[in-house]
Amino acid sequence: MAAEPLSRQEIDARLRELPGWSTDGDRITRTYALAGHPQAAALVVHVAQLQEELNHHADLLLSYDKLTVTVNTHSVGGKVTDLDLELARRLEAIAPAHGAR
Numbered sequence: 001m002a003a004e005p006l007s008r009q010e011i012d013a014r015l016r017e018l019p020g021w022s023t024d025g026d027r028i029t030r031t032y033a034l035a036g037h038p039q040a041a042a043l044v045v046h047v048a049q050l051q052e053e054l055n056h057h058a059d060l061l062l063s064y065d066k067l068t069v070t071v072n073t074h075s076v077g078g079k080v081t082d083l084d085l086e087l088a089r090r091l092e093a094i095a096p097a098h099g100a101r
Ligand SMILES: C[C@H](O)[C@H](O)[C@H]1CNC2=NC(N)=NC(=O)C2=N1
Pocket: 055, 056, 057, 058, 071, 072, 073, 074, 075, 076
């Protein structure tokens, strides 16, 4: 998967397949709501494992019962690439098992 910056139009088109995710053009982000703090913390651990597998790492903001994930690709100067969208897709696949909304 080539890490090339995507245009705003391309990002918007790809995010149509990822409800809950949004962009400012330089990053994509989603906030997951969990049942409580232990559930949110458990999701952080699972996300960290997945990020290690992909060798692609988001910024994670853990709140009481929420986890905000924000990601772009550092190696292209902080722009959105397919790597970010792949991470988002993988997160969408694991989040329901954590009861994340
Ligand atoms: C050396 C290592 O492959 C790089 O630093 C990886 C690690 N995780 C990364 N994560 C993100 N979000 N962007 C990167 O460019 C990136 N690069």
